Amino acid sequence: MVTASAPHCRATVLAADIGGTSGRFALFAMGGESLALAARVELPSAAAGGFEALVRSAMDALAPSGRDLPAPSAAVLAVAGPVRQGRFCLPPNIPYTLDLDLLPSGLLPASSLLVNDFTAQAHGCRVLGVEGSDPVLPGTMDAAETQAVVGPGTGLGKAALIPDGRGGFVVGSSEGGHAAFPFNAGEERLFQDFVLRATGEPFARWETVVSGSGLALLNRYLTGEVLAPAQVSASLNAEAATTEWFARFLGRACRDYVLEVVARGGVYVSGGVAAKNPLFLSHWAFEREFRASHTHPELMAGVGVRLVRDQNVGLWGAAALAQRLAEPVCDQRLSR
Template identity: 90%
Template sequence: MVTASASHCRATVLAADIGGTSGRFALFTIGGESLAMAARVELPSAAAGGFEALIRSALDGLAPLGRDLPAPAAAVLAVAGPVRQGRSCVPPNIPYLLDLDQLSPELLPQASQLVNDFTAQAHGCRHLGVEQSDPVLPGAVDTAETQAVIGPGTGLGKATLIPDGRGGFVVGGSEGGHAAFPFNAGEERLFQDFVLRLTGEPYVRWETVVSGSGLALLHRYLTGENLAPAQVAASLSAADATTEWFARFLGRACRDYVLEVVARGGVYVSGGVAAKNPLFLTHWAFEREFRASHTHPELMAGVGVRLVRDQNVGLWGAASLARQLAEAAPSGC
């Protein structure tokens, strides 16, 4: 949402989307109601050696691409984990602390903050609009109702877009990807035992199953092949058992989140696993599992599902939040 001062705002902001596998960083220009990506780099996040090292590498990579741009007026870094007071995060899938207050003071603008990565994804979905996503299942996609955003990648992220009653919205964060996965009886329980043996976890979490690593575990259980997630995805067709099982589990994740937050306004599915492998969403097992609810069949029958193909959606969301920071700064922008 653009504030009253936005029509006079001309500045650059820094946005980041730091996940367990990679970190995307971009400079955006803002002017009036426009927001444009001017430069972008992507770096491996886990191997960076630390938060400051990652930021410095990103800024070094952006510098020649944005040499004609002014210094960023604000920065918002979306990170895969629970954020405390916009300043720090202990991420579950990155081997170091993310803390703005431990960075060298000159590294980032004074107006800087951390947000959860799926908070940024949710803002990005609203910024890009429904026309920037592909229909998967028919039904309501209505910004006047609560909407769910969910996505499998290195982990499983979730967030909720909630109408504020004044024409705007607030974002509800979630770490629901770390809750226990609900296996059905029968062979699913055998897969559960398999995952517990391999991971050593006390219980199987959602993101252990509905994620890139979960896809690899599932394929290993069903076929005996121990492949990397990208290798599994490249080998799959709609006829494979791995595809059917993963589509069912992804449908379950989306359905259960709709029921948890009463997302009558629809579901946005994002994340690299879905964006790179849309067959998981178009498979019949996804729809059957998503619609299946013996207590609320009418609710589930009316909810639409859309696929967000733009893997920069988190950057767009972080940039829209950074624009708000720049506009609210004492010196303006």
């Protein structure tokens, strides 16, 4: 639940979560002490032809549902890539640039920002709280400590929720999904060679391995089958080698990020790959890899892991940020 500073102001905010596969857009109604999801649309992001075209299509699609709502007074668009000054992003998995300053006047509210998609995911995890997730591994889930958010989807996102010392928190976003993946010795090195040949990249990145496309690549290596990620997901069971390997790699991603940011407060695992394939998190290989640390075994033994059920978590986080932009507008209305 998100609290508004102007409890009697009736206002609307626009939130978006734009990834490499799809762009989710939603209108949220502000009022009282909560945000309410009023209308939502999902569009293919890569096929949109450009940022303006995607936003215009989304606004047109939301218009019928938003007839009885005031026009949005603020907007926050979360995008899968590094954001510059809240206005510009050149995303790695979307074939066009996102630049708020190049959009026609009036297409979005004057108070609009871009944020990294996992900045929004992290805020969304705090909005939904523990109640919006399922337990995976026992251990501490404490918002007073640093918490990690890790999410495999089209790519691999990471963020940290860090206490600010005043009862609040700040979010540290990350492009760690593009860092080099740490393969172990043995057969993993053979898979590494396969990945390099298949992708032509100079080194295998985290999101080359722990993502939807990584799942398809891994299954191709282990079985010889050339399948789309959704087809692989549909064919998996707990005994499949692909399940064991991917669970191990996802456990490694979560463990290493916990160590990087000292996330004693727990891990939220989000993203479509995890939400659609919870068997990766319940598999023994996930827990074994996540807990494995010869330098900090006590730290890793105490960290809890939860799976975020709601795939709109990024929208909730973007809406919470948009609400902050809209609050001065509400204050102005109430002062009249």
